Amino acid sequence: MSILTRTVAPQVLLAVDIDGTLLTWDGELFDSAERAIKRVLAAPEIELVLATGRAVHSTVGVARRLGIRHGLAVCCNGSATIRLDPDLPGGWELIDVVTFDAAPAIASIRRRLPDARLAVEDLGYGFKVTAHFPSGELDGEVRVVSDEELGRDPATRVILRDTDLTLDELHAVVEETKLPDVAYAVGWTGWVDLNPPGVSKASALEAIRRQLGVESHLTVAVGDGGNDITMLEWAGRGVAMGGSRQDVVAAADEETGPIDQEGLASVINSLF
Numbered sequence: 001m002s003i004l005t006r007t008v009a010p011q012v013l014l015a016v017d018i019d020g021t022l023l024t025w026d027g028e029l030f031d032s033a034e035r036a037i038k039r040v041l042a043a044p045e046i047e048l049v050l051a052t053g054r055a056v057h058s059t060v061g062v063a064r065r066l067g068i069r070h071g072l073a074v075c076c077n078g079s080a081t082i083r084l085d086p087d088l089p090g091g092w093e094l095i096d097v098v099t100f101d102a103a104p105a106i107a108s109i110r111r112r113l114p115d116a117r118l119a120v121e122d123l124g125y126g127f128k129v130t131a132h133f134p135s136g137e138l139d140g141e142v143r144v145v146s147d148e149e150l151g152r153d154p155a156t157r158v159i160l161r162d163t164d165l166t167l168d169e170l171h172a173v174v175e176e177t178k179l180p181d182v183a184y185a186v187g188w189t190g191w192v193d194l195n196p197p198g199v200s201k202a203s204a205l206e207a208i209r210r211q212l213g214v215e216s217h218l219t220v221a222v223g224d225g226g227n228d229i230t231m232l233e234w235a236g237r238g239v240a241m242g243g244s245r246q247d248v249v250a251a252a253d254e255e256t257g258p259i260d261q262e263g264l265a266s267v268i269n270s271l272f
Contacts, residue, residue, distance in 0.1 A: 010047035012271060013214040014040060015074070015205050015231060016264065017223035018052040018062055021241050024259055029065070032265035037066055040268055047212060051201045053077045053193060053227050055121045057140045060084070060092050076121060077195050077227050078204035079156035094123065096207065100196035102158050103151030108177040109160055110147055119159040120150055133161055162190040193227070201227065202234035222256070222267050224248060239267050 016022055022037075023029055040048045050073040052059055059075045063084055069091075071084045081096040102120055109116060119129040119138065126140030128150055133142075162170060170192050201223075209219060221228070221235035224244045229251040232238030240252035241263050249255050257263035 008044040010212060010214060011045045011218060013047050013049060013205070013209055013212060013219045014268070014271065015049045015051040015201070015219070015221040015223075015235065017201075017221075017225065017228050017231075018050060018054055018059070020224035020244075020259060021222055021228075021264055022050075022066075023062070030260065030262070030265075032262040033259075034066070036265040036268035037068075039272070041068065041071075043272070046271060047072070047214070049074060049205065049208060051078075051205060051221070051223070051228075051231055053225075055127070055140065056080055056082060056092075056094070056124050057126065060090075061139075064091070072208060074201055074204040074208070076156045077193055078200045078202070079195050080123065081204050081208065090124070096204070097123070097156060098196045098199050099154035099156055101151075102155035105158050105194055106147055106151040109158075109173075112173055112177050113160075113162055113165075115162070115164075117161040118147070118150060119161070120153075120155040121157065123156065127159075134163070137161075156195070158194040160192040160194065165190040200230040202230035205231060205234060220267070220271065222264055224259075 019025055022033055040046050048071055050059060050063060052075060054075060056075045059073050063071065063073060068084060069086050073082050073084065075082060079098050080094060082092045083095050084092050106118055109118060117129060117131045117133055119127045121127055127138050127142050128145045129142055130147060130150055131144065170190050174192060217236040219235045220237045221231045222239045222241065223231055224241035225248065226245065229248055232240060232252045238252040240249045240255045242256060242258035242261065256267050
């Protein structure tokens with residue numbers, strides 16, 4: 001099956017992170033970014049790919065908000081790739097998914113952090129959790145289950161949430177317990193995502209690039225978080241949003257303006 005979303009093969013692959021890059025952390029979409037996205041969608045030479053840590057159902061919602069009816073999206077930090085098409089049931093289909101046995105990670109976390117909240121994504125619907133997360137942090141259908149049920153099926157990722165620990169303390173826990181690869185940590189709360197080893201936004205985007213036939217130097221990626229580092233390093237042109245952490249900026253080729261100062265729009269407009 002071809003993953004082409006347009007009748008003309010694209011020359012440029014543009015990967016755009018969602019939270020902190022396209023939308024503010026409060027979900028605000030600035031007019032400049034919206035106009036720039038619409039400009040890209042009308043350009044057959046550019047293939048826009050949303051690349052996010054968000055769950056599948058949440059990513060689909062953002063795509064609909066932006067008016068993206070056809071396209072590709074990398075979800076769950078690279079563990080799931082979907083194709084958007086209004087002719088499909090629900091408007092999307094899963095074209096690639098990478099999972100791992102979550103049970104060992106869950107058991108290791110529980111021994112070290114007995115009160116931590118844990119979650120895995122129920123692809124396309126919501127999350128299974130061991131306890132409810134703070135309001136607004138998870139969307140879709142949320143179902144509370146035991147640790148055993150949480151680890152019963154292969155998972156695209158395990159979410160570790162502990163409001164009593166700092167970001168650095170959570171990283172230390174992950175390193176000490178030798179858990180699977182840490183995809184990223186969200187710095188404003190005690191949150192770590194654990195993805196299958198070797199999986200990242202970059203690995204999923206590289207598979208897309210190869211299938212589309214886009215040359216490596218004609219890839220552009222824009223992001224702001226720790227889970228964007230591999231993507232920015234992978235891209236022929238990696239752009240960090242203004243105000244990003246120093247390690248994110250260091251991984252990029254350049255830095256644009258902050259999200260509230262047309263940072264994303266200026267990058268997109270430069271492609272034309």
